[in-house]
Amino acid sequence: MTASTSGLSGFRRAGAIAAAALAAISLAVAPGARADAAEPADATTGILPLGDADLTEVTTGRTLAEGVTLTRIMRGTEPAPADQINTTTRGPWVVNVLTIDPREARGHLKATYGPDLARVEKTTDLVRASGALAGVNASFFTFTASQLYPGDPVGLGLFGGKLLSEPVTDPAEANFVVDANSNRALTGKLSWSGSVRNRTTGATLPLEFINHPPVVPAGCATLTDQTQCTLPGDVVRFTPEFAAATPSGVGVEIVLDRRGCVVRTATTRGTALAAGQTSLQATGQDTVALLAVAGQGCVEQTSTLTDQDGEELPLRRGLFGVTGRYQLTKDGRIVVPAGAPGDSFFARNPRTIAGTTRDGKIVLATIDGRQTTSVGTTMDETAAVAQALGLEDGINLDGGGSTAMAVDGALVNHPSGAERAVGDALVYVDGPYRSGN
Incomplete structure (x- = not known):
């Protein structure tokens, strides 16, 4: 990963030069x-x-x-x-x-x-x-x-x-x-980039985090229905490794099976994930975008390290x-x-x-x-x-x-x-x- 290498993926540098x-x-x-x-x-x-x-x-x-x-x-x-x-x-x-x-x-x-x-x-x-x-x-x-x-x-x-x-x-x-x-x-x-793409419509939404509790915009903290919020929030992917349950609170959560198909959708956050399941949480204005992209059907999730x-x-x-x-x-x-x-x-x-x-x-x-x-x-x-x-x-x-x-x-x-x-x-x-x- 140093600037002088030709990339991390091959691990080419290790062991290539004599010991100092x-x-x-x-x-x-x-x-x-x-x-x-x-x-x-x-x-x-x-x-x-x-x-x-x-x-x-x-x-x-x-x-x-x-x-x-x-x-x-x-x-x-x-x-x-x-x-x-x-x-x-x-x-x-x-x-x-x-x-x-x-x-x-x-x-x-x-x-x-x-x-x-x-x-x-x-x-x-x-x-x-x-x-x-x-x-x-x-x-x-x-x-x-x-x-x-x-x-x-x-x-x-x-x-x-x-x-x-x-x-x-x-x-x-x-x-x-x-x-x-x-x-x-x-x-x-x-560096990392991630996204969610609806397989039917092609609509895509960037992911912001993996396994980090999303932040509710301060100006919308009192809104039970986060879809009414006009301030940007977070979009986060959760896996079963995170905890016994995903973070709870206001917002939207969509649970997906191992194929990426919707199991259930909730207008509040916080649930236990079974093996093979993942969930997508959103807060603030991003709740509307998440529901539009992943609220039904099946999605593809990308996650790329560079x-x-x-x-x-x-x-x-x-x-x-x-x-x-x-x-x-x-x-x-x-x-x-x-x-x-x-x-x-x-x-x-x-x-x-x-x-x-x-x-x-x-x-x-x-x-x-x-x-x-x-x-x-x-x-x-x-x-x-x-x-x-x-x-x-x-x-x-x-x-x-x-x-x-x-x-x-x-x-x-x-x-x-x-x-x-x-x-x-x-x-x-x-x-x-x-x-x-």
Whole structure:
């Protein structure tokens, strides 16, 4: 998905170029470390470009499975004063790095969520429930914005070839996409378009969202009959994966069977969907358009993902994708923008990183933060860490209180508070990918 590639759909870039020297340092264990013994490496040469040059840095590592390693890097030895966490140049910093080498690994990396898309689960629980060896938190999600559907992804949610949440138009969104069949992964930015077309009349209506509660126009909030509203609303497609029931409220909802034919039409929203069914919801003036296009008969629904070069990404089985905020590195260069003064997102925080090396290794890393024992990183520092870890292309996943890495269902990092329940996770399962697993 980077601008230099000829498209995401073929995953042509991964594994095509020899490994860089930094990748050899950081994507297994550092020189001098024994992967199976978890012994400290030579601390005279640092990997992390953080803080003062004279800081002691110790690296330990171990092999989790064939082709999968866990590396822990500790830079700085003295706890930070509590009032200097955001400013100190002495650290300390604690970074955990999970590395998957597709040429050697027997398992697969995928994205997963809990019982449904709208709920949240702890990363440790998602790792256990998936039968996974290890995993990290992944997408940004609604969190406190909607207590009814806190796990709703804010951006791309692609699971086993099913697009359950569309990428947003915000230029800050960055996506991580992996093919579980080959463990080839790329990072960048996807776009989406969707529509509904009546098979008989040919009338077409654009879709705005997938599995996101539609907004009722403020000027029509008191109208029980939304078809009387003259303000534009939303048109949304819902699938059974979203929740036990679709969002309720004023508006129109049309339930379709697996062939796209109308099962029932309602002038209020909210219903349970059976397996194979989908529904279309509309609010505001869009209720009239939805009824005209899909109120009877059968419809065709289109859903198209494209990469930033405009090439279509086929939704095949085994394809997974999650959403981050800001690309950190691109073609080995740091590309993260400068943050606005006072923007807390760009200040020091716990971070979760995902990306790929030039020789196709996949790297998932966490940086503990907001603690005297690990101060966290600014966005600039996060990008520098990604580059130092050999990430040719890397993105910033959800961080802060969400940052978590689990191995065998137990945390290996230290979250800034109690482990937070999250929307989804990237997990490594030590076995071949099979559709549905």
